[in-house]
Amino acid sequence: MKRLRCFYLLFSSIFLCLQGPVFAQSTQIDHKWWKEAVVYQLYPRSFKDSNGDGIGDLKGIISKLDYLQSLGITAIWLNPVYASPNDDNGYDISDYRAIMKEFGTMADFDALLKGMHQRGIKLVMDLVVNHSSDEHEWFKQSRSARNSPYRDYYHWWPAEKGKPNYRYSLFDVNHDAWMYDSTTNAYYLHYFSRKQPDLNWENPKLRQEIYDIMRFWFDKGIDGFRLDAFTFVAKDITFPPFPKGYEKNFMPYYSMQPHLHDYLKEMYKEVFSKYDVLSVAEGAGNTPQDAHDLVDADRQELNMAYPFEWVDIPKPEGYSLVHLKAVISKWDSIFAQKGWLSVFLANHDNARMVSRFADERPQFRNLSSKMLNTLVLTLRGTPYCYYGDELGMVNIRFDNIADYNDVALRNEYAYLKKNGGDLKKWMEDMKFSNRDNGRTPFQWDNSAQAGFSTGVPWLKVNPNYPQLNAAQQEKDPNSNLNYFRKLIRLRKKEPTLVYGAYAQVDAQNPDVFAYTRTLNGRKILVLLNFRSKSVQVKHGEALKNAQLLISNYASPSRKNTLKPLEASVFLLK
Ligand code: GLC
Numbered sequence: 001m002k003r004l005r006c007f008y009l010l011f012s013s014i015f016l017c018l019q020g021p022v023f024a025q026s027t028q029i030d031h032k033w034w035k036e037a038v039v040y041q042l043y044p045r046s047f048k049d050s051n052g053d054g055i056g057d058l059k060g061i062i063s064k065l066d067y068l069q070s071l072g073i074t075a076i077w078l079n080p081v082y083a084s085p086n087d088d089n090g091y092d093i094s095d096y097r098a099i100m101k102e103f104g105t106m107a108d109f110d111a112l113l114k115g116m117h118q119r120g121i122k123l124v125m126d127l128v129v130n131h132s133s134d135e136h137e138w139f140k141q142s143r144s145a146r147n148s149p150y151r152d153y154y155h156w157w158p159a160e161k162g163k164p165n166y167r168y169s170l171f172d173v174n175h176d177a178w179m180y181d182s183t184t185n186a187y188y189l190h191y192f193s194r195k196q197p198d199l200n201w202e203n204p205k206l207r208q209e210i211y212d213i214m215r216f217w218f219d220k221g222i223d224g225f226r227l228d229a230f231t232f233v234a235k236d237i238t239f240p241p242f243p244k245g246y247e248k249n250f251m252p253y254y255s256m257q258p259h260l261h262d263y264l265k266e267m268y269k270e271v272f273s274k275y276d277v278l279s280v281a282e283g284a285g286n287t288p289q290d291a292h293d294l295v296d297a298d299r300q301e302l303n304m305a306y307p308f309e310w311v312d313i314p315k316p317e318g319y320s321l322v323h324l325k326a327v328i329s330k331w332d333s334i335f336a337q338k339g340w341l342s343v344f345l346a347n348h349d350n351a352r353m354v355s356r357f358a359d360e361r362p363q364f365r366n367l368s369s370k371m372l373n374t375l376v377l378t379l380r381g382t383p384y385c386y387y388g389d390e391l392g393m394v395n396i397r398f399d400n401i402a403d404y405n406d407v408a409l410r411n412e413y414a415y416l417k418k419n420g421g422d423l424k425k426w427m428e429d430m431k432f433s434n435r436d437n438g439r440t441p442f443q444w445d446n447s448a449q450a451g452f453s454t455g456v457p458w459l460k461v462n463p464n465y466p467q468l469n470a471a472q473q474e475k476d477p478n479s480n481l482n483y484f485r486k487l488i489r490l491r492k493k494e495p496t497l498v499y500g501a502y503a504q505v506d507a508q509n510p511d512v513f514a515y516t517r518t519l520n521g522r523k524i525l526v527l528l529n530f531r532s533k534s535v536q537v538k539h540g541e542a543l544k545n546a547q548l549l550i551s552n553y554a555s556p557s558r559k560n561t562l563k564p565l566e567a568s569v570f571l572l573k
């Protein structure tokens with residue numbers, strides 16, 4: 001009975017949607033390249049190894065530029081490639097103006113940038129400035145003496161004042177963000193690992209150093225920055241006590257602290273205002289208001305929000321589609337009039353989207369991949385597609401702790417072991433959620449190591465590569481890869497998919513995500529079945545004359561059924 005009512009609701013609400021004015025007022029579009037971009041997030045360590053050391057590198061990426069162009073993507077967000085001792089795979093930078101040795105040279109970087117631009121692909125780099133590496137020259141100087149001119153580039157607490165108030169560390173083996181250093185009898189602050197000391201943004205000299213670094217890369221011609229952990233940079237440097245147990249919900253204490261907006265405004269004035277670039281911070285603050293304050297054009301700070309709320313929803317035990325839909329719809333509505341959103345279901349800090357949001361079993365993973373990519377590429381906002389998701393790569397599910405590389409995971413394992421945690425359950429959960437699942441080498445072909453490397457890869461290749469690889473999908477017109485290309489072509493020729501208003505249809509349907517996108521009287525309906533079984537729906541008359549734009553089935557339903565994991569997109573007439 002309950003089910004029947006849902007079908008009826010879907011049926012009737014599609015009708016209601018259809019009844020909107022045909023001659024709607026023409027909407028003025030504020031065109032921006034970064035709104036129309038299709039971003040591909042490329043994890044360089046795992047993309048293509050050119051010299052057999054098992055580590056992806058810049059020459060490897062260069063050798064695959066034609067492949068990247070063939071996808072139709074128009075920008076790449078490249079995870080950090082700067083000099084780094086790799087405690088956290090490049091998120092611990094020891095020289096912001098040099099390239100990581102394993103990845104190549106500055107000449108390789110210049111060639112990569114040139115090759116991308118020749119192919120119409122822009123480059124967005126990662127800017128990791130909440131912290132540096134402890135091997136950065138600034139930190140070496142800073143730790144050497146209390147009167148070093150670099151002392152105030154970091155946060156130090158003199159030990160004679162006693163132990164500083166507790167600060168939680170996301171990556172530390174003891175969860176303690178203060179590390180004692182005997183050289184000067186003081187503690188330094190590290191929100192992430194001990195090898196990632198936090199930079200002191202309250203120091204104007206440090207801020208100018210960072211702006212210089214940013215200009216260095218922009219003057220080379222890069223097209224944007226993604227600001228890593230940036231909402232954490234501002235801190236109350238008196239380090240007052242936080243309530244006991246705050247670490248269970250630390251964001252209100254770490255994110256969006258006083259002066260953050262002052263720093264962003266200064267950064268805009270000093271750097272961003274001088275270039276036509278994409279600027280996105282990781283995270284969107286603690287409230288919708290924060291998100292607006294970070295990105296509304298008239299505030300002159302950043303230009304795109306990257307909220308985590310919906311990406312955090314899937315859990316090993318499952319999730320509610322109604323909830324996911326509500327959260328995605330909420331974020332769309334927050335930016336309906338002002339500001340701009342990033343849309344993504346995966347990145348290097350998450351496991352694979354097919355494994356988390358849909359059905360990774362071999363018989364369902366292709367449909368799942370196409371269905372989820374349809375979602376990402378038909379929502380309002382700039383889509384970010386994570387490398388390998390064009391193939392439908394899935395979690396590797398390591399059994400053995402030694403197979404993992406992730407510094408956060410290894411330290412948490414040690415912490416749980418020491419504190420008597422339930423390691424068995426935790427290891428099982430990690431197979432679903434740990435970020436190394438999303439970092440395994442790209443699966444190029446069915447040769448050894450999936451064609452990623454002639455050596456031993458730094459992280460194991462998913463053993464499913466003989467069945468799941470780019471070479472095999474190139475040959476198959478119905479592959480995930482070719483569907484992904486088709487979706488991008490569709491988005492590029494339909495401004496309605498970029499700028500059109502979004503309206504959810506039948507919000508309470510537990511199985512189907514359906515919505516319309518409308519621009520200047522042109523209305524597109526997207527139907528996504530999230531279940532690995534057929535579900536009954538009523539499209540009513542709506543689809544009778546509708547034009548099919550794309551589907552993951554050869555003959556999608558025009559009647560009362562959505563096939564398992566069906567994704568179909570119609571232009572309504
Ligand atoms: C961000 C990055 C993550 C990194 C952390 C510390 O969350 O996305 O990969 O480990 O910051 O830099």
Ligand code: CA
Pocket residue numbers: 049050051052053054055056057102
């Ligand atoms: Ca290499």
